Amino acid sequence: MSADATTVTAGDATLLRVEHLTIRFGGLIAVDDLSFAAQDREITALIGPNGAGKTTVFNCLTGFYKPSVGRFVLNLADGPRYLERMEGFDIARAGVARTFQNIRLFTGMSVLENLLAAQHNKLMRASFFALAGLLNLRSYRRAEAEAVELARYWLDRIGLSDRADINAGNLPYGDQRRLEIARAMCIEPVLLCLDEPAAGLNVRESAELNALLAYIRDQHRIALLLIEHDMSVVMEISDHVVVLDYGKQISAGSPAEVRKDPAVIRAYLGEEEDAELPPIIEKDLGEGS
Amino acid sequence: MAVTTLPAQRTLDVPAVLKECGLAAFVAFALAAPMVGLETLPLIGGLGINTRFGAVAYAAVLVFFGRLGFALLRAGYPVPVLIASLVFAAVLISLLLTGADQILPFKSLILNWFIALLAMVITVRAAWALRRPTAEMAARERENVMDRVGIAVLRRARWLGPLAIAVAIALPFLPFADRRFLDLAILVMTYVMLGWGLNIVVGLAGLLDLGYVAFYAVGAYSFALLALHFDLGFWVSLPLAGLMAAGAGVLLGFPVLRLRGDYLAIVTLGFGEMIRIILVNWYSFTNGPDGLSGIPRPSFFGFPFTRRPAEGTMSFHQLFDVDFASIQRIIFLYYVILVLALVTNMFTLRLRKLPLGRAWEALREDEVACRSLGINPTNTKLTAFGIGAMFAGIAGSFFATRQGFISPESFTFIESAIILSIVVLGGMGSQIGVVVAAILLIGMPEWFRELGQFRMLAFGAGMVLIMIWRPRGLLAHRDPTIRLNRDGDFEAPG
Numbered sequence: 001m002s003a004d005a006t007t008v009t010a011g012d013a014t015l016l017r018v019e020h021l022t023i024r025f026g027g028l029i030a031v032d033d034l035s036f037a038a039q040d041r042e043i044t045a046l047i048g049p050n051g052a053g054k055t056t057v058f059n060c061l062t063g064f065y066k067p068s069v070g071r072f073v074l075n076l077a078d079g080p081r082y083l084e085r086m087e088g089f090d091i092a093r094a095g096v097a098r099t100f101q102n103i104r105l106f107t108g109m110s111v112l113e114n115l116l117a118a119q120h121n122k123l124m125r126a127s128f129f130a131l132a133g134l135l136n137l138r139s140y141r142r143a144e145a146e147a148v149e150l151a152r153y154w155l156d157r158i159g160l161s162d163r164a165d166i167n168a169g170n171l172p173y174g175d176q177r178r179l180e181i182a183r184a185m186c187i188e189p190v191l192l193c194l195d196e197p198a199a200g201l202n203v204r205e206s207a208e209l210n211a212l213l214a215y216i217r218d219q220h221r222i223a224l225l226l227i228e229h230d231m232s233v234v235m236e237i238s239d240h241v242v243v244l245d246y247g248k249q250i251s252a253g254s255p256a257e258v259r260k261d262p263a264v265i266r267a268y269l270g271e272e273e274d275a276e277l278p279p280i281i282e283k284d285l286g287e288g289s
Numbered sequence: 290m291a292v293t294t295l296p297a298q299r300t301l302d303v304p305a306v307l308k309e310c311g312l313a314a315f316v317a318f319a320l321a322a323p324m325v326g327l328e329t330l331p332l333i334g335g336l337g338i339n340t341r342f343g344a345v346a347y348a349a350v351l352v353f354f355g356r357l358g359f360a361l362l363r364a365g366y367p368v369p370v371l372i373a374s375l376v377f378a379a380v381l382i383s384l385l386l387t388g389a390d391q392i393l394p395f396k397s398l399i400l401n402w403f404i405a406l407l408a409m410v411i412t413v414r415a416a417w418a419l420r421r422p423t424a425e426m427a428a429r430e431r432e433n434v435m436d437r438v439g440i441a442v443l444r445r446a447r448w449l450g451p452l453a454i455a456v457a458i459a460l461p462f463l464p465f466a467d468r469r470f471l472d473l474a475i476l477v478m479t480y481v482m483l484g485w486g487l488n489i490v491v492g493l494a495g496l497l498d499l500g501y502v503a504f505y506a507v508g509a510y511s512f513a514l515l516a517l518h519f520d521l522g523f524w525v526s527l528p529l530a531g532l533m534a535a536g537a538g539v540l541l542g543f544p545v546l547r548l549r550g551d552y553l554a555i556v557t558l559g560f561g562e563m564i565r566i567i568l569v570n571w572y573s574f575t576n577g578p579d580g581l582s583g584i585p586r587p588s589f590f591g592f593p594f595t596r597r598p599a600e601g602t603m604s605f606h607q608l609f610d611v612d613f614a615s616i617q618r619i620i621f622l623y624y625v626i627l628v629l630a631l632v633t634n635m636f637t638l639r640l641r642k643l644p645l646g647r648a649w650e651a652l653r654e655d656e657v658a659c660r661s662l663g664i665n666p667t668n669t670k671l672t673a674f675g676i677g678a679m680f681a682g683i684a685g686s687f688f689a690t691r692q693g694f695i696s697p698e699s700f701t702f703i704e705s706a707i708i709l710s711i712v713v714l715g716g717m718g719s720q721i722g723v724v725v726a727a728i729l730l731i732g733m734p735e736w737f738r739e740l741g742q743f744r745m746l747a748f749g750a751g752m753v754l755i756m757i758w759r760p761r762g763l764l765a766h767r768d769p770t771i772r773l774n775r776d777g778d779f780e781a782p783g
Contacts, residue, residue: 062661092663100661106654109647110769116644117651118662123644133643134636144771152773164773187662 013040014075015223016061016191021070023056023247030056032247034070038191038240043217043224045234045255048244049267054227055101057244058195061225062098063088076190093121097189099180101196101227107169111160111179114168115151118186123147154182158212174205178212185216191223192216198230206230210237235259243267301364310356317352321345347394351404358411362418371415378408439766442721453724457627461620471619473735475626475691479684480731482630484711484723486680489637491709492718493646494673495653496546497554500561501708503541504534504678506568506700508685513581513695514574523587527686534682535675537564542674546667549656561705568697580696586618587625587690594618622691629687633680634720640676642770649673650718707731714755716762725763 016038023031031053038044046054059065061072063086072083074094081094092098106114116123126143127133133140155161158178163171168179177197184192197213198206214237217224228234234241234255241258243251245267251258258264325348328339354377358370382405384393395401442449460466460474483505490498511530515521521529545556568575575581586594589605596613598604605621606613640646648669651659656666689695711730715722734748755763 064657064660087665088660089663089665092661098661100658104655104658104661106651106658108654108767109650110772112771112773113647113650113769116771117647117659117664120644120648120651120662120664124648127643127645130640130643130645133645134639136639148771148773155773161773165769183662 013042014038015040016225017073017075018057018061019071019073021057021060021072022068023053023060023065024068030247031060031067031244034244034247034249036242036249036252038223038225040190040223041217041221042239043213043226043237044240044242045226045228045238046242046244047228047234051246052244053247054244055195056247058098058193058225058227060084061091061193062096063091074191092187092189095188095190096193097184097187097191098193099177099184099195099197101199103173103176103180105168105176105180105183107167109168110165111155111168111171112148112151112164114179114183115154115186116147118183119147119150121187150186150188154185157215158182174201174208177201177205178209181212181216185220189222191225193225195227196229197226198228198233201230206233209233213237301361301366306357306360306364309360310353313356314349314353318345318349321348341394344394355407355411358415362411362415365418367415367418371412371419374408374411374415378405378412381405381408439716439719439764442764449721454631461623468616468619471616471623473732475619475623476735477727477731478623478626478630479688480708480711481724481727482626482633482684482687483681483708484715484727485630485633485637485720486677486684487708487712488718488720488723489640489649489680490673490677491712493637493641493653494649494670496670496673497550498557498674498677499554499702499705499709500557500559500564501677501681502700502702502704503561503564504538504681505685505688505704506564506697507537507678508534508682509689509695509700510568510575510581510685511682512686512689513584516585516690517581517583522591523585523686523690524590527683530686531679531683534685535679537682538675538678539671542671546670546674558702558705561702565697565700568700575697578697580694580698581689582694584689584693584695586693587622589621594621626684626687626691629683633683636676638720645669645672647770710752714752714759714762716759716765718767719762719764722762722764 014037018034018036018038021031021034022029034053034057036044046057048054056065060067061083063083067084070084074081074083074096076095083091083094083096086094106117109117123143124130127140151164152161155164158175158181160171160175160179160182163175168176171179177200181192181194181197194213198209201209210233213224213226213233216222217237226234226238238255241251241253241255242249243258243261243264250263250267251261253261322342322345326340326342326345328341330337330339354373358374361367361370381393381401385398385401385405393401395404457478461471466474483501487498487501490496490501508530511533512523512526515526515529516523541557541560545553545560548556569578571577588594589608592598592603592605592608594605594615594617596604596606598607604613605617611617641650648659648664649672651662651664652666652669659666659669688699692699707730711723711726714730715724715726729751730748733751759765
């Protein structure tokens with residue numbers, strides 16, 4: 001899906017605005033007055049130490065929790081959508097796709113079926129809620145063939161075409177990660193949210209992932225929102241970084257700016273500002289720039 | 290000890306083996322002593338007790354040696370086991386064949402044949418162990434063997450299915466198909482249809498429904514009441530009954546489908562009981578525990594199956610100019626349920642390949658992921674519940690017209706449990722598995738009525754065995770609904 005067709009104007013490329021987001025669980029404030037924006041055709045990374053509230057923001061954005069205060073504005077061509085008022089499946093229909101920290105594939109179904117399940121709404125409409133499909137009308141057969149073509153496109157991209165008919169649960173871990181991204185792309189989203197896509201990947205797989213994400217941004221021209229621990233991924237491909245600590249935004253900017261921000265260093269390494277960075281962290285933060 | 294070249298190390302721990310066999314024999318004795326050892330006899334003026342402790346001792350001895358056979362096989366001594374079991378089976382069978390089985394402690398012919406069969410099983414296992422050094426087939430390996438059977442069945446489904454349908458069509462005209470056999474076939478077919486209907490809910494959508502019989506009841510009562518009060522015929526009432534059952538399914542589904550797993554199971558269980566209790570208590574509407582009688586029999590599209598039709602109408606045998614025979618009606622009923630079941634099957638097979646069916650399966654796999662892909666879980670579950678209920682309702686109206694009489698007693702929880710067992714034992718989501726399981730669970734117990742009171746015991750034993758050997762069901766193998774690579778071969782299991 002071309003981004004030009006779905007976003008407001010060429011001048012204002014802000015796709016998603018998160019405004020004054022606060023999430024409370026009882027007395028615990030998980031996210032405190034967080035505001036940021038995700039631009040179209042950019043990769044926005046959300047980073048922070050463990051427990052900073054990153055996944056909570058994601059779950060809220062995709063409708064699993066409701067925010068206590070604040071709103072999400074998704075700017076589409078036909079007007080803004082207020083995601084905090086919508087059900088999870090409606091948010092996905094509006095064009096927000098996501099992946100999960102612990103991979104959630106349909107493990108008992110084949111790789112191809114996983115990608116077709118993602119095109120459910122499109123196919124349901126094409127099959128007149130199964131009626132045309134039951135009668136095996138040509139219009140449905142054509143729609144299904146198109147859906148298979150889209151699936152094949154993504155399978156070629158992630159190199160799983162020859163294993164399309166095996167159970168998704170039998171794939172190696174790295175392939176499952178990439179399949180989940182392909183499945184999210186099959187709903188033809190305007191915003192793709194990735195929850196730690198590089199977790200558990202080795203160096204080579206991590207590099208492949210970077211290439212895939214850059215390809216999605218550049219060729220499909222959509223916005224990506226990324227939670228990541230792996231600094232090599234964040235620093236190499238992000239266009240914009242938002243740093244959270246204890247639910248509060250402590251820094252934002254380009255990767256280079258954020259890396260130099262003393263607040264970020266303090267959050268990651270502790271209070272002693274004048275302490276020398278251990279060389280390994282220095283290297284980690286500096287990698288890929 | 291015969292000289293063999295087995296490399297397997299023999300570790301015969303004599304006391305342990307004796308202890309194991311003794312324990313097994315003791316359990317058999319403890320179970321058999323009251324159940325077999327004491328037989329009540331009707332006497333004039335009360336009950337008398339007949340003791341059969343010879344049979345109890347015989348049973349305990351049989352269990353002791355049977356267990357010893359298995360223990361020796363495990364320890365790597367197949368030759369003596371082979372010889373002993375072979376001799377035992379030969380002696381027993383020759384006694385049975387010559388009619389000299391009166392000297393045996395068990396008087397039941399079936400039971401004696403069963404024991405001979407078990408002896409043969411041990412013989413076969415001993416022979417198998419001779420061929421292969423490791424006597425025990427690893428559980429994992431056995432699982433794979435059965436998986437391969439499942440895959441082979443599915444691969445042959447292309448011609449196995451039509452073959453089974455051809456056999457089913459020819460069934461009423463086979464020489465052994467008497468009235469009793471056809472009645473049984475109709476019963477099995479009804480449960481096959483119910484199993485296929487429930488398979489949509491449990492096997493595909495993964496919603497554990499313990500109250501499926503409620504929709505069966507709604508269908509049966511809808512049909513009976515429509516026919517009795519509005520004088521509607523079978524073919525008109527059938528879809529109406531299906532729709533009403535589907536309505537009941539959606540009605541139940543709305544409030545409860547946000548529940549998952551065990552919670553959903555409990556609510557559906559309660560719903561099943563609610564329907565039955567309403568049927569019992571709403572006397573003015575359902576005639577309560579007295580049931581509804583006089584439900585019209587199905588006609589051959591307007592031509593009744595009667596010897597002497599009412600004035601001005603024509604009956605089936607007059608239409609085809611054949612002699613009247615009561616079996617014509619039974620054969621017709623058989624074909625009706627066959628067609629209804631096949632329609633259910635084709636509908637399900639087709640739906641599985643459609644986005645709706647894929648969404649059901651996706652929902653079974655991971656509801657959270659479904660939500661993130663824009664699939665509305667509530668609506669999708671509702672369709673599964675409604676469609677499953679519709680087939681139960683249609684089967685229910687068939688049941689009502691076949692029986693001519695229905696009462697709440699026919700719709701107890703045990704029916705739900707049996708239908709669910711058929712689906713689970715057959716292998717969740719497997720259509721052929723449902724047929725096999727229905728034949729095993731419904732056909733076999735009816736067929737083995739000679740076993741008398743041991744019938745349900747054998748039923749339970751069979752269920753336990755299947756759960757030990759095939760915890761995922763008899764034919765549990767899922768094939769993708771669509772393939773990218775046409776030449777794609779079947780994936781090796783595991």
